[in-house]
Amino acid sequence: MNAETKAQLISVGSVNMDPKLIHWLTIPTAGPGAGNVAFFFNSEGHRVRLAVKETSPLEAKMEGEDLVIRKDGVEIARGSIEEELIHCPDQAFITMCEKCIYDCKFCPVPKLNGKVKSMDQMLKMVAEAHETGRMNAISITSGVEISAEDEVDRAEELIRRLREKYNVPIGVSVYPTDDSTRRLKAAGADELKYNVETMDRKLHAKLCPDQDLEYLLDALREGVKVFGKNKVCSNFIIGLGETDESAEKGIEELVSIGVVPILRAAAQHPLRKDEVTVKRPTAERLLHLNRFLKKKLDEYGLRADTFDTMCLPCTGCDINPHVDLED
Numbered sequence: 001m002n003a004e005t006k007a008q009l010i011s012v013g014s015v016n017m018d019p020k021l022i023h024w025l026t027i028p029t030a031g032p033g034a035g036n037v038a039f040f041f042n043s044e045g046h047r048v049r050l051a052v053k054e055t056s057p058l059e060a061k062m063e064g065e066d067l068v069i070r071k072d073g074v075e076i077a078r079g080s081i082e083e084e085l086i087h088c089p090d091q092a093f094i095t096m097c098e099k100c101i102y103d104c105k106f107c108p109v110p111k112l113n114g115k116v117k118s119m120d121q122m123l124k125m126v127a128e129a130h131e132t133g134r135m136n137a138i139s140i141t142s143g144v145e146i147s148a149e150d151e152v153d154r155a156e157e158l159i160r161r162l163r164e165k166y167n168v169p170i171g172v173s174v175y176p177t178d179d180s181t182r183r184l185k186a187a188g189a190d191e192l193k194y195n196v197e198t199m200d201r202k203l204h205a206k207l208c209p210d211q212d213l214e215y216l217l218d219a220l221r222e223g224v225k226v227f228g229k230n231k232v233c234s235n236f237i238i239g240l241g242e243t244d245e246s247a248e249k250g251i252e253e254l255v256s257i258g259v260v261p262i263l264r265a266a267a268q269h270p271l272r273k274d275e276v277t278v279k280r281p282t283a284e285r286l287l288h289l290n291r292f293l294k295k296k297l298d299e300y301g302l303r304a305d306t307f308d309t310m311c312l313p314c315t316g317c318d319i320n321p322h323v324d325l326e327d
Contacts, residue, residue, distance in 0.1 A: 043079030171309025199250020239266030
């Protein structure tokens with residue numbers, strides 16, 4: 001699977017297949033893809049996470065030991081289904097809170113009435129993941145049940161307790177507060193992610209009315225100062241109505257302050273169909289913007305392939321410009 005094939009798979013985002021073939025089902029509980037049954041597909045070292053949908057134009061079937069994906073009867077990829085640890089391969093990726101008071105118009109989480117995990121539950125999940133011998137990292141993310149401050153409090157406690165027991169990289173992604181960056185670093189976090197969602201100011205104000213983009217950008221700047229170079233990243237959704245020009249401007253703005261953007265393909269969720277019009281990016285658009293991103297990362301001396309936690313080393317949902325694109 002080369003970059004063009006991976007971009008094609010991400011642009012569709014799903015396959016029609018028998019879910020009984022999957023021994024390690026995942027149902028994401030955070031972000032725009034929450035609630036969909038999905039699995040990880042690996043081909044020649046490149047990974048993509050695909051939802052299982054009967055309406056998908058792609059069809060996947062087992063042929064011997066291989067899962068073969070076809071479009072209109074033509075094979076486009078051949079590989080294997082990857083075993084997950086928690087939410088993704090090789091990482092214990094914990095969502096503390098599956099609820100959110102922030103009503104971002106593209107995200108189904110505020111409407112899903114998800115669970116809030118207790119501290120004991122989360123510690124047990126990580127302990128069980130560690131016992132497999134396959135836990136290379138711990139990643140922590142969260143919605144917002146009551147307030148961003150409460151989530152930071154819980155993340156800080158969880159990180160401190162995990163750091164006492166495990167000598168693996170820990171990454172954290174929460175909504176920032178005035179003191180969250182320094183507290184999370186002091187607790188033992190190694191990498192940080194604050195999500196901008198979109199860098200188009202007008203779209204952000206419309207689609208994320210409860211969030212402040214400038215506040216997020218200030219938090220990211222502080223994140224780079226506190227955590228250091230190649231330690232801070234941010235999800236940047238593509239397909240919410242931004243132009244390529246707007247996306248490129250946003251990419252350069254993030255990279256210029258030391259942040260590595262993760263270009264995430266937008267997904268239209270049925271629970272949000274009347275609130276936002278999502279146009280999932282084509283393979284060509286994903287490749288164009290990720291090549292632009294790679295160029296800017298190289299110009300500013302940043303890397304997308306040195307992170308140990310969260311989305312960048314997983315690469316399942318996105319094109320990692322330093323992993324998936326050829327030099």
